[in-house]
Amino acid sequence: MIxxxxxxxxxxTRRAWRGGRELSLSRKEFDLVHALIARAGSVVTREELMRDVWGVTFWTSSKTIDVHLGWVRRKLGDDPRRPYLISTIRGRGLRFETNVDADLDASVQEPIA
Structure with missing residues (x-):
């Protein structure tokens, strides 16, 4: 368990929860969350994600990652305009944050199952 x-x-068991609530994630969504949370606090490059989640060493567009990331953020309740779980590090990759920014608005939206 991570x-x-x-x-x-x-x-x-390939299951995930946000708080006490189990999330309904597709296979690729789970793999994406797992790839990021297993390296929480570290930047994971798009190349690493394509290799680890999609099993390929090349791609023509990062839209695959962006689309799945959008679905994952919505299910986690992570606002893409001001994410606090999964951050995009421009030009480097993605990072699952290890703690919530103290300045973050207290009214965090609930995850969607």
């Missing part, structure tokens, strides 16, 4: 902030993933 837990960061209030997100937990169980790689053995």
């Amino acid at each position: 837990e960061v902030q209030d997100v937990r993933v169980d790689p053995t």
Whole structure:
């Protein structure tokens, strides 16, 4: 079991939770969350994600990652305009944040199952 902030993933059963609520993730969504949360606090490059999640070493567009990331953020309740779980590090990759910014608005939206 891996837990960061209030997100937990169980790689053995391929289940994920936000707080006490189980999330309904597709296979690729789960793989994306797992790839990021397993390296929480570190930047994961798009190349690493394409290799680890999609099993390819090349791609013609990063739209695949962007589309799945949008779905994952929505299910986690992570606002893409002001993310606090998964940050995009421009020109480098993505990072699953290890703690919530203290200045973040207290009214965080609820995750959608």
